[in-house]
């Protein structure tokens with residue numbers, strides 16, 4: 164591999180811009196990638212620039228880097244790494260890429276390069292005097308079966324002899340490149356043997372045998388299907404049915420629940436029973452019994468809801484807190500964090516100890532940097548109006564216990580030392596965290 168550098172300044176155009184259809188095509192490529200990952204479009208955009216200009220200019224590299232929000236050096240690295248990008252002007256009518264890899268070399272690619280030297284320029288990457296033709300030696304282009312071969316723009320010309328390549332070059336030089344048939348330049352069909360088919364020559368009779376065989380099998384299957392249709396249907400198996408005696412599978416429980424289930428709601432739930440049971444009318448007796456069990460379970464108050472008291476005026480409830488801080492009864496359903504199983508053993512919460520909530524700030528800290536906080540927990544903290552390391556760093560013991568109880572964490576907030584972690588992150592971000600804990604946040 165040779166060193167690839169940009170063309171000398173004298174031949175570099177002052178500016179570059181996509182033109183015509185290429186403008187929309189470039190935008191289409193950029194839109195394929197997620198926001199913030201637009202740089203992934205660098206290769207297709209460089210290819211578009213090359214298709215438009217014939218080669219990749221310095222101005223094009225810089226313009227594309229600007230479009231993608233990349234440093235120029237990053238775009239330059241890509242353009243100079245991949246040999247598909249031409250960094251110098253190439254022939255305006257043809258740039259001939261001669262494969263020099265082993266199969267093509269063994270089949271005479273050196274002689275093809277001699278033709279290029281004679282007709283275009285002694286050295287590759289130089290145009291002829293008129294600037295219409297240029298050539299280069301490339302690695303395998305994937306048509307080895309028809310070696311030797313060349314590629315001109317996007318087409319391959321295979322099974323070449325020096326004489327045939329000379330004719331092709333002449334045709335392109337005369338502006339008749341489009342008239343040259345692509346692919347094998349012999350009587351070969353695609354990559355089939357040049358002497359004609361050597362296998363499957365009796366394909367047609369074989370196919371007939373197969374067709375007859377298939378027809379007989381189909382007739383047999385149709386006959387069997389007719390017999391099956393006359394057979395009484397077998398009741399479908401219930402083996403794959405999910406177990407539905409868990410409270411969260413009750414149809415009465417919605418997430419997030421549109422209905423506030425209060426301790427006194429048992430009566431209301433009982434009133435709804437006929438409808439629910441009627442729905443189960445077609446179910447088996449066991450299923451109906453199970454539905455009743457689920458309904459009763461759903462009517463039981465959820466413990467945190469029972470323990471929840473409205474925040475006192477001025478404490479932990481800023482303007483707009485109705486939106487910010489859902490009641491504990493709502494939040495577990497929204498976040499799916501507290502299943503009925505997790506609610507068991509959840510301590511009663513005195514909301515006077517609930518940490519103060521804030522309006523969502525423009526810049527929210529990544530609370531997941533705190534060991535013990537994952538995406539779900541972060542979501543719950545947000546629903547409580549906790550968005551910053553500084554808030555957590557300021558939690559008193561009672562507040563920590565409130566959150567710990569709310570999350571049913573059984574002391575994990577203390578064990579993971581959220582407050583110390585949050586203090587470090589609030590003070591100096593990850594660097595301070597590393598200084599304090601001797602490791603990066605996980």
Ligand code: FES
Pocket residue numbers: 262263264265266267268302303304305306307308310311312
């Ligand atoms: S070696 Fe020439 S195309 Fe593969």
